[in-house]
Structures are given as structure tokens and as C-alpha cells.
Amino acid sequence: MVFHLPAGLTSGRFERRGSAEVWFSDELPDQLEELWADVLRQAPATGLQPHLCWPGDHGTPETPAAADAVRLEEVLAADFAAYREKRLPWWTAPASPPSPDDTLDDALDDVEPWPHDPGPPFESWPGLAPAGPGIGTGPDPAETAARVAVELCHGRYAPGLGLALVPARRSADVPALVGWDHGAPVPLLTALLRSWEERFGARVVAAYGGEVQVSVAWPPLDVGDAERLALEHVLSTADNIVDDPPTPFPEYARGLVGRTEWRFWWD
Numbered sequence: 001m002v003f004h005l006p007a008g009l010t011s012g013r014f015e016r017r018g019s020a021e022v023w024f025s026d027e028l029p030d031q032l033e034e035l036w037a038d039v040l041r042q043a044p045a046t047g048l049q050p051h052l053c054w055p056g057d058h059g060t061p062e063t064p065a066a067a068d069a070v071r072l073e074e075v076l077a078a079d080f081a082a083y084r085e086k087r088l089p090w091w092t093a094p095a096s097p098p099s100p101d102d103t104l105d106d107a108l109d110d111v112e113p114w115p116h117d118p119g120p121p122f123e124s125w126p127g128l129a130p131a132g133p134g135i136g137t138g139p140d141p142a143e144t145a146a147r148v149a150v151e152l153c154h155g156r157y158a159p160g161l162g163l164a165l166v167p168a169r170r171s172a173d174v175p176a177l178v179g180w181d182h183g184a185p186v187p188l189l190t191a192l193l194r195s196w197e198e199r200f201g202a203r204v205v206a207a208y209g210g211e212v213q214v215s216v217a218w219p220p221l222d223v224g225d226a227e228r229l230a231l232e233h234v235l236s237t238a239d240n241i242v243d244d245p246p247t248p249f250p251e252y253a254r255g256l257v258g259r260t261e262w263r264f265w266w267d
Helices: 032-046 072-092 141-154 171-178 186-200 223-235 249-254
Strands: 012-017 020-025 048-053 162-167 202-208 211-216 261-265
Touching (some): 020 171, 048 141, 048 171, 072 186, 072 223, 141 202, 162 171, 171 202, 186 223, 223 249
Parallel strands (some): 048 202
Antiparallel strands (some): 012 020, 020 162, 048 162, 202 211, 211 261
């Protein structure tokens, strides 16, 4: 069913994605930040979520209902146990420096050795990170998402993004509905995104190529809380978390303190 469009849009067209009709703009509107915030605030009544993506970049849409069956704590606890067993040898035994007798190609002469990663400071699943400070009283998630959307469109790392309006209950469900699929476990990712919406005022701003961009209204301000959140990021299976480029877990976790944008990508 084609929905009523809000004011302030440029020209565009409807496309069917699975069972949903999604509207795509021909070009970005001039007042994107104001439009984005207004659409998000009205989403409970209209059922529309703003979203940035590349035209034609999609696979097979999935129903968000698959995320309903994900028992998030149980899944993450099991995944962390398996992940820890696999990675523990690297966390407990720092890589040895190369021997003076080793010969390297000229192309590798200036390559720095990977820093040692001690891994997460947990022997077992510590539970979900607590909600960020300011929940219910802090910054407006709609305004934060609008700002991040504009910054992303004006940046140099994601040219050619277009605006989409997607009929969805929440922004966390949008990647599945539009058919974004680049090797991520979509039901688990959707369940995580829903939980981050509730705890941190997170909103999915964009999904394009192998990337997902998320705005965060109430990020953690405590390092201990950020460590637990960083573990959730690791268990999303995103390739850029810790491993690409190699970032020691404590450094990645500290970088989440106060951070209002989260970026995930799958190669």
C-alpha cells in the first residue's frame, strides 16, 4: 500500500521491497536535517522511518519477525563462550617480535606489527550493558539521528546516498525490510539494534554497501559500561570491530565513551 508523503520532499518513486512499498528520493532535500527529525518524531503515527542507502543496493528483504525469536542474552552468552575459546590464545600470548634473521619483502619493511589485544576483561558473559545516562531526559534521538544523517551525506566516505522512507515500526527493522544483506546475521543484528534503541536512543541512519551507520543519543559515559557495550559490538560479527583494522579491545571500548555515532561493516 502506497503511503501519504510528508511535505518538503523532492521528486521520487515508490519501489516494492518484499511486501512493503518503499519511497526513494531522486535527490536529497535541501532541509534534510529538519525533515529527518520531523519524520522520526511522527513515526509512531505514520509508521514511516527515514533511511539513507544507495539506489538499487539491496538483496532479498527479510521479515523483522525473525528477530522476535532471538533470545538476545542467551544467544550472546553462547556466542561469547565460543568466541572466547577461539580467541583466548591470542589474548593471553602477545605476538613475538620478528627475529632479526627473518627476511621480509621490501613492501613490508614499513609495516608496524599488530598491537597486542588482551581481549575483553570478562571470563563469562557479563550481561547487557546498562542503559546510557540521560535515557528519557537526555538528547532527543530524532535530533541526534538527523544530525548524523546530514554529516554522513556531507562526508566523503559515502557519496551518492539517497533518502528512503520505509514503512516500519522502528529504525532497527529497516535494514531487513529493505533487503540489506552483506554477510551479517540479520535477525541477530536486528535484535541488537532494537535493544540499543531502548537503552541508548540509537537509530539506524543508513545501510549501504557492507556498512550500517547508527546514531546514539545516550552513549555510555563510564568505561566499565562501555566495555560491556563493546562486547555486544564484537558479537554483532561486524568485521571492523577490533579486527579490521586491528584495534585492541580496551582501546575500542574507550572510544565508545560519549560517542554518538557507531559504524559497522561487513567485508
